[in-house]
Amino acid sequence: MNVLAQCLLVARVSLGGLPARLGSSLVIALGMACVVGVLVSMLSVGAGMLRVFRASGDPSRALVLPSHALDEHGMDLGPSALSTVLDAPGIARDGDGRPMADPEVVVNVPPVDGFVQGSLNIRGIGPRGLALRPEVRLVAGRLFHPGRRELIVGAGAGRVFHLKLGDTLIMPDGPWPIVGTFAGGGALQTQLMTDAVTLMTATRRPGFGSVVVRLTRPDAFAGFKRWLMTNPAIEVTAERQADFYLRQGSDYTFYQTMAYFVAALMSIGALFGAVNILHSAVRARTREIAILRAVGYAPLPLALSVTLESLLLSLAGALAGAVLAWALFNGHESLSGIVFRWSVSPRLVALGIAWALALAVLGSLFPALRAARLPVSVALHD
Amino acid sequence: MKCWPLLWAAVWRHPAETLLTWLAASVAFALFGLMVGLQVHTQQVIEQERMDRLYVVMRFPDQPFTGLPSALAGPLARVRGVTGVATVHWLNGYHGDPHDPASVMAVDEGGPRGDPELPMSRAQWARLWATPTGVFASRKAAARWHLRPGDLFQVTTPQDRQADGDATRVFQVLGLIGDLPERDTGFLLGNDHYVDESEPRARRGLGNMFYVAIADPGEANRVCHEIDARFASSGTPTYCVPMRADAQAMANSSVNIAWLTLSVAGAGLFMIFFLIANAIARSVSERLAEFAVLETVGFQVGTLRGLVMLEAALPCLLGALAGTAIAWGLTRLHLSVGPYSRIVTAPEFPPVVLAWSVGFAALLAAGSSVVPLLRLRTLSVVDALAGR
Numbered sequence: 001m002n003v004l005a006q007c008l009l010v011a012r013v014s015l016g017g018l019p020a021r022l023g024s025s026l027v028i029a030l031g032m033a034c035v036v037g038v039l040v041s042m043l044s045v046g047a048g049m050l051r052v053f054r055a056s057g058d059p060s061r062a063l064v065l066p067s068h069a070l071d072e073h074g075m076d077l078g079p080s081a082l083s084t085v086l087d088a089p090g091i092a093r094d095g096d097g098r099p100m101a102d103p104e105v106v107v108n109v110p111p112v113d114g115f116v117q118g119s120l121n122i123r124g125i126g127p128r129g130l131a132l133r134p135e136v137r138l139v140a141g142r143l144f145h146p147g148r149r150e151l152i153v154g155a156g157a158g159r160v161f162h163l164k165l166g167d168t169l170i171m172p173d174g175p176w177p178i179v180g181t182f183a184g185g186g187a188l189q190t191q192l193m194t195d196a197v198t199l200m201t202a203t204r205r206p207g208f209g210s211v212v213v214r215l216t217r218p219d220a221f222a223g224f225k226r227w228l229m230t231n232p233a234i235e236v237t238a239e240r241q242a243d244f245y246l247r248q249g250s251d252y253t254f255y256q257t258m259a260y261f262v263a264a265l266m267s268i269g270a271l272f273g274a275v276n277i278l279h280s281a282v283r284a285r286t287r288e289i290a291i292l293r294a295v296g297y298a299p300l301p302l303a304l305s306v307t308l309e310s311l312l313l314s315l316a317g318a319l320a321g322a323v324l325a326w327a328l329f330n331g332h333e334s335l336s337g338i339v340f341r342w343s344v345s346p347r348l349v350a351l352g353i354a355w356a357l358a359l360a361v362l363g364s365l366f367p368a369l370r371a372a373r374l375p376v377s378v379a380l381h382d
Numbered sequence: 383m384k385c386w387p388l389l390w391a392a393v394w395r396h397p398a399e400t401l402l403t404w405l406a407a408s409v410a411f412a413l414f415g416l417m418v419g420l421q422v423h424t425q426q427v428i429e430q431e432r433m434d435r436l437y438v439v440m441r442f443p444d445q446p447f448t449g450l451p452s453a454l455a456g457p458l459a460r461v462r463g464v465t466g467v468a469t470v471h472w473l474n475g476y477h478g479d480p481h482d483p484a485s486v487m488a489v490d491e492g493g494p495r496g497d498p499e500l501p502m503s504r505a506q507w508a509r510l511w512a513t514p515t516g517v518f519a520s521r522k523a524a525a526r527w528h529l530r531p532g533d534l535f536q537v538t539t540p541q542d543r544q545a546d547g548d549a550t551r552v553f554q555v556l557g558l559i560g561d562l563p564e565r566d567t568g569f570l571l572g573n574d575h576y577v578d579e580s581e582p583r584a585r586r587g588l589g590n591m592f593y594v595a596i597a598d599p600g601e602a603n604r605v606c607h608e609i610d611a612r613f614a615s616s617g618t619p620t621y622c623v624p625m626r627a628d629a630q631a632m633a634n635s636s637v638n639i640a641w642l643t644l645s646v647a648g649a650g651l652f653m654i655f656f657l658i659a660n661a662i663a664r665s666v667s668e669r670l671a672e673f674a675v676l677e678t679v680g681f682q683v684g685t686l687r688g689l690v691m692l693e694a695a696l697p698c699l700l701g702a703l704a705g706t707a708i709a710w711g712l713t714r715l716h717l718s719v720g721p722y723s724r725i726v727t728a729p730e731f732p733p734v735v736l737a738w739s740v741g742f743a744a745l746l747a748a749g750s751s752v753v754p755l756l757r758l759r760t761l762s763v764v765d766a767l768a769g770r
Contacts, residue, residue, distance in 0.1 A: 023660050023663060023664075024664065026660075026661050027657050027660045030652075030653065030656050031653050031656070031657065034650070034653040035653070036643075036650045036651060037649065038646055041645075042642075048567065068540065068541070069709065073443075090694045107442055108442070108443050109441070135528045140755060161661075170506060170614075171442075172441070172442060172619055200655055203442050204617075233697060252634065262413065262646050265412060265413045265416075265650075266409075266410075266413060266649070266650055266653065268409045269406045269409035269410045269654065270406075270415070272402045272405040272409065273402070273403075273406045273653070273654070273657040274404035274405075275400050275658070276403055276406065276661070277400035277657075279398060279402065280396070280399055280664065283541055352579070366606060
């Protein structure tokens with residue numbers, strides 16, 4: 001009998017004995033379910049954030065910021081800087097030949113009912129603000145009128161900050177009503193929008209915080225950025241919008257780091273557990289293994305049968321953990337600077353399964369070697 | 383005492399498996415300790431914040447930060463219920479390397495009354511007012527930068543340059559003071575007048591927030607509303623919030639950390655529960671004949687049950703102790719947990735964590751020994767001795 005046939009036969013014998021070792025087999029599966037469940041759940045937080053960041057940034061959109069600015073909350077882009085930015089090469093033009101660019105301002109205001117659930121931002125946009133973001137759509141009410149003290153609220157901001165059509169927000173120059181609700185736009189959904197100039201007047205801001213531009217094509221970005229950064233007339237920097245949002249999301253790094261740290265620690269525990277269970281399984285099968293060796297079976301199929309058992313149990317556990325994570329957390333809404341939904345994606349499930357299988361192989365190494373090296377005479381005697 | 387050799391023999395029957403069970407338990411309890419430590423410490427920080435201390439900041443913060451004018455201190459002090467107002471100017475920058483963030487909390491003479499929790503003696507305050515470039519370093523800050531009294535300490539603030547354009551200020555360390563629970567990496571306390579006078583003329587008197595002390599914590603919301611209403615139509619509308627409410631809101635402002643940490647800790651214990659329960663059940667079922675012999679030679683059933691429970695308790699309790707020690711060691715590494723620098727800080731290690739770990743270890747042991755104890759209860763000595 002060749003080695004492959006031996007492997008199949010021994011694997012069948014080994015797996016056939018699983019029901020007799022149901023309790024200990026379940027321990028491996030449950031351990032892996034816990035590891036994969038926790039890993040996938042925690043990574044789904046970061047994945048949800050990443051999804052919003054990606055939805056926020058069309059690769060052909062770029063953001064121009066004052067060179068020292070970390071975010072869009074500044075007010076340093078005055079009229080002369082703006083006109084220079086609009087001369088930059090690579091900016092797309094509309095039908096009338098005007099640059100597809102929009103100077104914007106972002107103002108931080110406390111939420112209506114106290115300093116709860118983080119901060120609320122109002123984005124002031126110009127005439128081309130919505131044309132630059134075709135993914136944003138009005139779902140209720142109407143758009144704000146330029147020049148009037150009116151706001152539209154993002155669907156995410158509405159849910160998290162309990163703001164709805166008809167509510168008013170107290171601004172420095174009095175109450176501003178919410179006249180519409182919009183959806184789409186990724187991170188934008190966590191904000192309110194209004195007319196930029198009206199907002200700047202109300203908050204006494206002399207300049208804009210950023211300029212959003214649409215490029216003629218995504219690869220025009222390098223030339224656009226170089227022109228801006230080497231222009232001695234202005235001190236600005238440019239970033240792709242998606243990169244900007246990703247940089248803003250420091251929470252994303254936190255959750256990713258925490259997920260891997262916790263998963264690594266749990267994996268070490270699960271690894272000890274798996275080695276323990278497989279070790280005792282090999283001990284329980286000592287006589288069976290010895291008989292197989294005595295009738296001519298090679299050590300390799302015996303070792304592989306241990307690994308296969310570990311792989312199958314871990315796979316079952318990993319699938320259970322991933323399904324549990326999906327059932328409990330997929331779509332769960334949170335706020336962490338942006339409103340996002342936890343996302344248990346197929347990629348994360350695959351990562352969880354791969355993680356569990358790697359642990360299974362690692363955990364079975366020592367017991368498999370033990371099975372392969374079992375001295376036949378001693379084992380038969382036992 | 384006579385059971386000790388029996389217990390030892392039972393535990394040491396399969397040394398490799400016993401060691402692996404203990405190691406798995408230790409790792410699970412290390413995770414449990416870290417998560418509970420993080421949660422307990424976060425809760426402690428929130429509880430230490432007071433409702434009778436208020437923050438007053440700009441209602442519409444801008445960038446570069448304009449801040450509130452120091453002239454607001456007078457009107458704030460006249461609001462009914464206010465007992466003290468400290469003008470605070472935070473200088474946020476770095477020390478030498480831009481990746482080494484450093485801040486100086488510059489306070490005026492209102493400090494002792496507006497923020498009485500600052501761990502400063504009357505003599506230390508007097509010394510701070512007498513030394514414009516002086517700072518007091520908290521012990522954590524001093525340990526971080528190896529500061530001793532008399533040392534010079536540079537802070538570079540590119541967003542907050544001095545009148546001459548220089549972004550670096552040099553401070554002299556006057557002494558060391560205690561730490562504040564909410565300032566996890568320590569803090570430096572400076573003189574607001576020096577900072578203010580070093581600013582460009584157009585920015586003097588600006589860049590501030592206020593720490594306000596009130597007499598009655600039950601009046602916090604009323605005082606905040608009154609402050610905000612008083613300045614609502616001014617050129618500098620304020621936003622006032624009780625410090626504890628602010629801390630609680632910050633902790634709640636993202637993914638619920640309490641829920642997250644306790645879920646992870648629970649998953650770790652759940653994982654280990656089955657491993658230990660399985661190990662004890664296996665051990666008991668392999669030794670039924672031994673239990674039958676012990677019962678035959680006069681051991682009480684209660685003693686045998688106690689033995690099984692001790693056998694389950696040993697890896698759990700030793701695992702809890704070792705795991706808690708590992709968790710404590712990891713917290714000594716000053717693990718940074720990212721953006722939650724003020725409220726959800728790096729896991730600390732309050733002694734209550736050890737109590738929680740030992741408590742859960744006992745529960746785990748009790749839960750793990752339920753099935754083996756039921757098995758013992760139905761043990762037929764005759765059948766067991768006959769090997770049936």
